[in-house]
Amino acid sequence: MSAVDPAMPTYQRFLLAAELLGISPDDLARRLENPMAVASADSASPDSELVEVRAKYMGRTVEAVFDRSTNTVTIKSGELAGTTYTSASSAAIAVVETINPGRESANTNGRLFWIVTKTGQPLRSLLGRR
Template sequence: MKLIEVADRDHERVTLLARAWQATEGEVVRRLLDEFAKPSHTTSSDGKALDGVSVYADYEGNHIEAVYYPSTKRMDITSGALSGRSYKSPSGAAIGVVQAHNPNVHPNRNGWSFWFLAENGQALQTIRNR
C-alpha cells in the first residue's frame, strides 16, 4: 500500500465524509476517484445528449438535490450524504435517501412522488411520461 500526503484541511474533509458515509478514509478516496472516473450521463451510448432535470426532496429535515435523466430514468444525487451516488430509478434514489437518513424505518418509497422538480416544485410524476 502506498501513502499520499494531503493538506490538513483536505484530511479533515475526508475524515468528515468517512463519518458521514460510515466508511474508512481509504474507501472515501476510492469512492471519490470512482465518481470522477465514471462516465458522464450527459450522453447516451449512441452519443445523443441527455437532458437532466434538477429535482429535490426534503426528508427528515434534509434537503437533497439530484438530477433526473428522463431518457434513462437514472437519478444522480448531487448534495448531502449520498452526493455522487447514481441510481437506476427515482424510487431507488428515494429508498437510498430514506436508508441514509432514517435506517429504522422500512425504506420503500415511490420516487415519482418523493422527488420534486426544482423549477416549479411539482412532483416528478408530472414529467414521468416525457
C-alpha cells in the same frame, strides 16, 4: 402545519414561504421580481433531458438530477452525493435508508418523493402515473 400569524413580521413570512417552496430566499426574491422569467424557464424544463430535482425528508433537503433519457437519478448533495441510481424510487429508498436507518420499511415512490426544482411539482408531473 400551523396557519401564518398575521402579526408575524413580513421577513419571517418571506422566509417561511421560501422554506415551503423548497427554495432559497434569494431564489424566491428573484421569482417575485421577475415572475415571467420563471414562467418561461418552467415551461421549458419538461423538454430538457437533465432535470434538477430535490427531496425534503425529515428536515433535510437532498439535491439530485433526473436524466429523462435513462430514468436515472444522480444525487448531488449529502452523504450520497455522486451516486447514480437506476430509478427515482431506488434513489428515494437510498435517501430514506441513509437519513432514517431505523425506519422499518424504506419503500418509497420516487415519482412522488422527488420534486422538480423549477416547478415545485412531483417528478410524476413529468413521467405520469403508473
